[in-house]
Amino acid sequence: xxxxxxxxxxxxxxxxxxxxxxxxxxxxxxxxxxxxxxxxxxxxxxxxxxxxxxxxxxxxxxxxxxxxxxxxxxxxxxxxxxxxxxxxxxxxxxxxxxxxxxxxxxxxxxxx
Amino acid sequence: xxxxxxxxxxxxxxxxxxxxxxxxxxxxxxxxxxxxxxxxxxxxxxxxxxxxxxxxxxxxxxxxxxxxxxxxxxxxxxxxxxxxxxxxxxxxxxxxxxxxxxxxxxxxxxxxxxxxx
Numbered sequence: 102x103x104x105x106x107x108x109x110x111x112x113x114x115x116x117x118x119x120x121x122x123x124x125x126x127x128x129x130x131x132x133x134x135x136x137x138x139x140x141x142x143x144x145x146x147x148x149x150x151x152x153x154x155x156x157x158x159x160x161x162x163x164x165x166x167x168x169x170x171x172x173x174x175x176x177x178x179x180x181x182x183x184x185x186x187x188x189x190x191x192x193x194x195x196x197x198x199x200x201x202x203x204x205x206x207x208x209x210x211x212x213x
Numbered sequence: 214x215x216x217x218x219x220x221x222x223x224x225x226x227x228x229x230x231x232x233x234x235x236x237x238x239x240x241x242x243x244x245x246x247x248x249x250x251x252x253x254x255x256x257x258x259x260x261x262x263x264x265x266x267x268x269x270x271x272x273x274x275x276x277x278x279x280x281x282x283x284x285x286x287x288x289x290x291x292x293x294x295x296x297x298x299x300x301x302x303x304x305x306x307x308x309x310x311x312x313x314x315x316x317x318x319x320x321x322x323x324x325x326x327x328x329x330x
Contacts, residue, residue: 105255107255109253135318137319143323144304144321144322144323144324145256145304145319145321146321147318147319150318188255188256190319195269195271198261198263198268198269199261199269200246200258200261200269200272201246201258201306201319202258203248203255203256203257203258204255205253205254205255206254206255
């Protein structure tokens, strides 16, 4: 079982739609959580951190459920420019060291 | 520069050759990470440096892969006897500090695309 799992998609949605992605993680020692965005042939960039109480940044809402070990990202009022791959990232403790583990990514295509 | 710099941006080599990929992190960032990304996959962890030392090299696929960071800044990923399966994008990222609760953002370079013929 992968440490971080995501539905690879693609999710094809019309402009203005609301779309949600989920991500599950297997290691209960996971410390912190993030969503990164990666455009085609570009490097990943931080979209937002995910806090236990949930957090919102404009049209984007992230939530964390530690009991069920999943993270979600909700995008409201989708724009064409939201088309990208969304990577779920978990910072996991291993024997006193930490590393960031990435999911496969979920591809989103917003259609005009 | 202000960001993470990786060179070369593209490298084409023949099977069996030796390759070095360089990463220059953001000044002052103590943590440095190497990842490998194949098409349609997420970045796969290779190695993590905290300062000069490799804190975790558990992601290196075999002993043909090695990385150094001798002065705690620039890092070099070295691949010996390259194989066609090594072809991928190699991404370097740096962070102001290492992991742990409240861990900082990863800043990525644009990557080095390696093609082994």
